[in-house]
Amino acid sequence: MRFEGLELERYREPQEGSRIVFRDGKMEVPDDPVIPYVEGDGIGVDITPVMKRVLDRAVHKAYGGKRRLVWWEIYAGQKAMDLFGTAIPKDSFTALRYFRVGIKGPLTTPVGGGFRSLNVAFRQELDLFACVRPVRWFDGVPAPLKRPQDVDMVVFRENTEDLYAGIEWEMGTEEAGKVIRFLRDMGKEVREDSGIGIKPISKTGTERLVRMAIRYALDNKRKSVTLVHKGNIMKFTEGAFMKWGYELAKREFGDLTVTEQEVMELHQGVVPEGKVVIKDRIADAMFQQILLRPSEYHVLAMPNLNGDYMSDALAASVGGLGLAPGANMNDQVAFFEATHGTAPKYAGQDKVNPGSLILSGVLMLEHLGWREAAELVVRGMEGAIRDGIVTYDLARQREGAKEVSCSAFGEAVCERM
Missing domain, CATH: 3.40.718.10 (Isopropylmalate Dehydrogenase)
Structure with a gap:
């Protein structure tokens, strides 16, 4: 086995690249880190390839070929259901724990998937306790x-924690009644026809x-x-x-x-x-x-x-979620993501804005310590938007803009790094 201790049940392990490790509490990033990625549902098929292409171009330009991202696909959502009959195979959790850093497109929880939310499932299973979202404006965005x-x-x-811990009981159930009676014993009056939620x-x-x-x-x-x-x-x-x-x-x-x-x-x-x-x-x-x-x-x-x-x-x-990046992380694992939905009616049309996932990739590069590459991507994004070369969502709000496809916007970003 190339990667010692990587125990996979269904996936084939990566054939190249190296593992990110922690020593003395500090992350050590090789020049060829394996990056597990989930393509995502709906428009994931459009935006994820563009994100990968933009990041690869920035890394090559910044480091002259001395560094590279080794992409390795893992699965969640509908694609996982089609291939494995489950919304998140255990191997996806294993991969993220082992390789430490990953990125995903938007996900829809399939019917019968066994999870209330795939996004929440990743957070809870991997104890990704912090959702990190940088917000800034790009010149030219209405x-x-x-x-x-x-x-x-x-x-x-x-x-x-908080209300999103999902600790609640439906009005009229035996469990809700027990909680209401307990609260009354504690001196707190609650109406009988109440649903109850706990906020830890x-x-x-x-x-x-x-x-x-x-x-x-x-x-x-x-x-x-x-x-x-x-x-x-x-x-x-x-x-x-x-x-x-x-x-x-x-x-x-x-x-x-x-x-x-x-x-x-x-x-x-x-x-x-x-x-x-x-x-x-x-x-x-x-x-x-x-x-x-x-x-x-x-x-x-x-x-x-x-x-x-x-x-x-x-x-x-x-200007909206189209340019809002995000990550879910703990002290050793970071999973970066698009913050918008799957927009299935646009899937496969090469139309939507890949900006959120690209900027999540910027956040990932910064996390790796590859700031030079991250800055190139941001420079390219700023240049494309400033020049009015944008996807339909921004073009319709901006007079004189040139509307381009998802992939063409990615190329415009690359040309302006």
Whole structure:
């Protein structure tokens, strides 16, 4: 076996490339990492090949052939059902654990697939506790904000807890009745005709998310990390998220961070050189902030539900999900993804915008430490959009734009690197 310890039941192991490993807590990336990828359902057949082509071109241009991505297809969604009779073969989980970094197109959960959501299944099975979504504006993209160029934030959304843990009971069931009676015994009145949901937020889940957000801010020279919560109402869940976040920052990054309050009280409003500011905002107030004062925010850390709607709202403020990248990750495994849906009515037409998946590829290159290649892709994207060479979704919003196909947009990106 070429890859020691890779135990596959149905897939044939990669015939070339090397494995990303961790030593002393640090990721070591070879010059030819194996990258498992899921093509995706619907428009995945269009956008995934374009993403691969753009990334390959950038890596070759940046490193003159000394580095390359070794793509290895794994399966999920309808393609997996057709080939293996299951929506996610066990080998797909095994591959991502083993090779550490992967990327996927959009997925639809097939009927009879055994999962409520394939995206959630990957997160839960691999404990990918952080959903990471950078949001920024590209010159030439129609956006509702007057100054969309002021938006440049990275959202760290907790993936495993909060209401998305899916702990709930339907109204009228025996289980819901038991919970209602228990709550009454605890002095909390709940109507009999209620569905019940439980919102767990743990210290463990909070600390590992905030730790990742702060490390990202430090590594990428971001000025602040904002804890977004509804702690004025839910004091022991969302309020605790804020409290534990501040405590973690002081305990583990005390020499590298400073609170917003300390900046005002101890430093006359001037942030000490080289320090990241830790601050917090109430979730509903933060909605105003991302519209009215976006330049004051850089990294946002928040529980699951807040992160869900906040990241989508941010994407809308700069033009929509078509150019919104994302990743689900933990400290050792990172799975990058398009953030939009499968759009099956456009599948196979070479029509849709591949920007979200391409930019998720940029995020992946940055994660690998291949920043030169990542910067080339961004330069190519900026150039194509600025020149008005765009897919139909942007062309219809922009006078004078040249509408091109999905693959032609990829080529335009490559030509402008």
